[in-house]
């Protein structure tokens with residue numbers, strides 16, 4: 177054996193990470209180094225000796241290594257999934273979403289205005305249903321001895337959030353007998369009831385399902401009502417404002433949209449396209465870069481000119497950007513100077529595709545601004561619609577509206593019953 181090769185083998189042994197292997201590697205490294213230092217004449221005999229010693233050491237320690245590996249494998253599937261999900265989540269929080277490059281929207285786009293086929297919540301939630309109920313059904317059809325273990329795994333990966341999964345699982349565990357736990361229909365019924373009770377606790381009784389979108393806004397007793405829209409970049413704020421103002425204008429309300437995203441000229445242009453489409457007025461004073469000033473002046477104008485509703489767009493920001501969050505608090509504060517109760521509504525727009533990250537955003541924005549509602553966009557096509565349950569359970573902020581497409585009418589009031597029927 178050449179001295180170069182000996183170096184490589186010694187290095188390989190040093191690279192082992194398992195505690196036992198490190199121990200073995202250390203021993204072998206010493207022996208190899210010894211060989212390397214030996215005078216050439218003694219090397220053959222020493223090499224044989226080294227390999228014998230290496231074999232003996234491996235024979236002694238292999239059972240320990242296997243035992244250690246086996247122990248590692250026996251951590252519960254839930255622990256492993258939770259660890260995996262938590263790694264993914266940390267990674268996604270540490271990597272802020274890149275600002276989406278928006279496609280220009282043209283007012284002549286018929287698809288945006290009408291569309292061939294009406295979008296429905298049920299259709300929008302098909303992927304979520306597959307990811308949720310489809311996989312729960314599979315867990316039962318695979319003849320598993322304990323199907324609930326697999327159900328737990330499904331729930332952990334359905335973007336519900338670990339706290340909510342635990343409460344669903346303990347409910348199943350406490351209310352079902354051992355035989356019921358193996359019965360798909362009973363598990364389905366119990367899960368449905370529990371999810372509905374979570375949704376009721378934050379969205380009110382099932383009667384609220386029948387409220388149309390305008391009835392979900394808190395209206396000012398007097399003067400213009402202010403609705404402030406917040407959220408991260410690309411969540412769908414501007415699009416939703418466009419859809420909402422079209423809806424409100426259609427109901428005969430005088431709507432003023434304040435272009436509070438003063439960071440990017442493109443954002444103002446995009447809002448202009450949407451307000452033209454919705455046939456409502458935009459307030460976008462030229463040269464004003466302070467979003468608080470835009471919001472303040474918009475409310476003053478609405479008050480002076482008897483508008484019914486002011487919808488304030490804001491620049492997207494991450495909840496981790498302290499200065500920008502402070503700026504948002506200021507935007508909220510200054511509006512009250514003009515109209516003491518304003519803003520009467522502070523709604524966060526969340527992209528359902530961001531799954532558990534949406535839950536974190538909602539929590540942080542809520543702490544800063546005391547949110548009064550949630551709009552979940554892009555429910556169409558996402559498999560992560562389970563986030564509705566986590567937000568309701570953990571934050572108790574009512575979910576007001578679902579965005580289910582890019583067209584102007586693709587906005588639906590959130591119905592608890594319809595949601596549960598669609599996913600399970």
Ligand SMILES: Nc1nc2c(ncn2[C@@H]2O[C@H](COP(=O)(O)OP(=O)(O)O)[C@@H](O)[C@H]2O)c(=O)[nH]1
Nearest residue numbers: 409410411412413414415553554579580581582
């Ligand atoms: N599929 C789908 N796309 C949406 C929905 N809402 C918004 N979008 C798209 O999301 C992208 C970002 O929207 P935008 O309103 O500019 O986000 P903002 O940065 O929060 O103002 C645009 O391409 C929108 O068309 C929705 O409900 N469904």
Ligand SMILES: [Mg+2]
Nearest residue numbers: 413414437443
């Ligand atoms: Mg925007």
